[in-house]
Amino acid sequence: MSLSLETGFDFDVPEELTAHAPAEARGLARDGVRMVVGYKKAMTAEHHRFTDLPDVLTSKDLIVVNNSGTLPAALAGHLIDGRTVAVHVSSAEPNERGTYLVELREPAPDGGAARFYPAAESPARPGLVVTLPGRAHARLTERFTDRLWYAELKLPRGMSLVAYLAWYGKAIRYGYVDREWPIEAYQTVFATEPGSSEMPSAARPFTAELVTELERRGTTIAPITLHTGVASPEAHEAPYAERFKVPAATAALVERTRREGGRVVAIGTTVVRALESAVDAAGRVHAADGWTDLVITPERGVFAVDGLLTGWHEPRASHLLMLEAVAGRPLLDLCYAEAIAGGYLWHEFGDVNLLLP
Numbered sequence: 001m002s003l004s005l006e007t008g009f010d011f012d013v014p015e016e017l018t019a020h021a022p023a024e025a026r027g028l029a030r031d032g033v034r035m036v037v038g039y040k041k042a043m044t045a046e047h048h049r050f051t052d053l054p055d056v057l058t059s060k061d062l063i064v065v066n067n068s069g070t071l072p073a074a075l076a077g078h079l080i081d082g083r084t085v086a087v088h089v090s091s092a093e094p095n096e097r098g099t100y101l102v103e104l105r106e107p108a109p110d111g112g113a114a115r116f117y118p119a120a121e122s123p124a125r126p127g128l129v130v131t132l133p134g135r136a137h138a139r140l141t142e143r144f145t146d147r148l149w150y151a152e153l154k155l156p157r158g159m160s161l162v163a164y165l166a167w168y169g170k171a172i173r174y175g176y177v178d179r180e181w182p183i184e185a186y187q188t189v190f191a192t193e194p195g196s197s198e199m200p201s202a203a204r205p206f207t208a209e210l211v212t213e214l215e216r217r218g219t220t221i222a223p224i225t226l227h228t229g230v231a232s233p234e235a236h237e238a239p240y241a242e243r244f245k246v247p248a249a250t251a252a253l254v255e256r257t258r259r260e261g262g263r264v265v266a267i268g269t270t271v272v273r274a275l276e277s278a279v280d281a282a283g284r285v286h287a288a289d290g291w292t293d294l295v296i297t298p299e300r301g302v303f304a305v306d307g308l309l310t311g312w313h314e315p316r317a318s319h320l321l322m323l324e325a326v327a328g329r330p331l332l333d334l335c336y337a338e339a340i341a342g343g344y345l346w347h348e349f350g351d352v353n354l355l356l357p
Contacts, residue, residue: 009315009316009317009320009332010315010316011315011336011340012315012340013312013314013315013340013346014340016343017340017343017344017345017346017350018176018345018346018347018350019176019345019346019347019348019349019350019351020176020177020178020349021177021178021179021181021349022181022185022349023205023349024185029207030204030205030206030207031049031050031051031205031206031207031209031210032049032050032051032205033049033050033205033345033350033351033352034047034048034049034050034342034344034345034351034352035047035048035049035050035052035053035205035351035352035353035354036048036335036338036339036342036344036351036352036353036354037056037354037356038327038331038332038334038335038353038354038355038356039331039356039357040327040328040331040355040356040357041357043330043331043334044334045331045334045335045338047338047342050205050210050352051210053210053214053354054210054213054214054217054219056354056356057214057217057219057263057265058218058219058262058263059217059218059219060218060257060260060261060262060263061219061220061257061262061263061264061265062219062220062221062222062253062254062257062262062263062264062265063214063219063220063221063222063265063266063267063309064221064222064223064224064250064254064264064265064266064267064271064275064305065188065190065203065206065221065222065223065224065267065268065271066188066190066200066203066223066224066225066226066267066268066270066271066274067190067191067192067193067223067224067225068191068193068194068195068196068200068225068226068227068228068270069187069191069192069193069194069195069196070171070183070186070187070188070191070194070196070197070198070199070200071089071092071162071165071166071169071183071194071195071196071197072165072166072169072170072171072183073088073089073090073092073165073169073171073172073197073198073230074086074087074088074089074114074169074170074171074172074173075087075088075089075132075133075165075168075169075170076107076132076133077104077130077131077132077138078130078131079123079128079129079130079131080129080131083123084107085104085105085106085107085123085130086104086105086106086107086114087102087103087104087105087130087132087138088102088103088104088105088114088172088197088230089101089102089161089165089169089197089230090102090103090148090197090229090230091197091227091229091243092161092162092165092194092195092196092197092227092243093195093227093243095150097150098152099141099150099151099152100150100151100152100153100161101144101148101149101150101151101229101230101240102138102140102148102149102150102151103147103148103149103230104117104122104123104124104130104149105117106121112175113173113174113175113177114173115175116147117147119146119147122147124140124143124149125140126140126141126142126143127139127140127141128140132168133168134155134156134159134164134167134168135156136153136154136155136156136164136168137153137154138151138152138153138154139151139152139154144240145240148230148240162194162195166194170183171183171185171186172197172198172230174347176347177347177349186198186199186348187199188200188201188203188204188206189203189206189207189208189211190203190206190223192223193225193227195225195227195243196226196227196228197227197228197229197230198228198229198230198231198348199228199348200226200228200268200270201268201311201348201349202267202268202269202270202271202309202310202311202352203267203268203309204348204349205352206267220253220257222247222249222250222253222254223247223250224244224245224246224247224250224271224274224275225243225244225245225274226242226243226244226245226270226271226273226274226292227242227243227244228242228270229242238295238318239273239293239294239295239318239319240293241291241292241293242270242273242291242292243290243291244273244274244277244288244289244290244291244292245274245288245289246274246275246277246278246285246286246287246288246289247287248286248287251278251285251286251287251288254275254285254304255284255285263306263307263356263357264304264305264306264307265305265306265307265308265309265354265356266305266307266308266309266326267309268308268309268310269308269310269319269322269323271305272296272302272304272305272308272322272326273292273294273296273322274288274292275304275305276294276296276302276303276304276305277292277294278304279303279304283303283304285304295318295321296321296322296325297321297322297324297325298321298324298325298329300325301325302325302326305326306356306357307326307354307355307356307357308323308326308327308354308355309352309353309354309355310323310352310353310355311346311347311348311350311351311352311353312336312339312344312345312346312347312350312351312352312353314346320332323355326355327355331355332355335353335355339351339353
């Protein structure tokens, strides 16, 4: 199955613009990261610290956040021939057949981040059994994409997958991160519902103090839940199905904000996907709960959101199509040029981009 998308976005990000560690390890507070604020109508880009967010938003605005918590979804595994593999669990809930999505990766010999297996080199095949810690195992059943497989998981008796990962797993880490960081480094201040394989990273700069200041100034905050799957920095794939929930109270706040002339600002691409998956044929947002395979493109457009806070995406990443749907290509080109020229940092521990009407 191929999930690739042609984005048309191709640019060079210098190596020195990689965030190798959390802001706190770089001498900053979480909310001390930098932020480019782009305005679509004015076609301007401003440079800020994230702590300026309460000054950029207004009391009419609604920000919608993802309350999904990050799971330690990386497991050490062994094959019957003695080889070691890393298993990244991509879904905390099984599908209707009782299987889960997983990715096999090659452990680094120096203990670093597990490496991407090109399809021709991966040991993955139907029926492959991977022994996991705690006398658990995974059996691959069928291929989903070149890197993702459906797997049956056999866990210790009475143990849920979330509990099993909390006991035996580690945070998924990619090669650009300088060392292993505790799972707490991958949690956002809004995380109350464990279930994401990777951090909904747009919300990482928020702190309790900043949230309090936003609320003091009258900006409303409402949650959705979308549990993220395993992405891949090496494979520019379209998003696949993810579990989500839009509460009735959040849907009502979105509709009220739009009626009253405020802006609905999504904190992360996961929030855009969840809200847009809850839109009816008339463009109204309703409560929703289930799985979404929605792919948002400029042709499809957006109906529920006016603005988006997001990190800086890799060239050709499929999420750039969603950003274009929200902000338009000219503003994206401007913001990315400003970010590269200004030395902004990429990836989950990096700086952010706020796209507004």
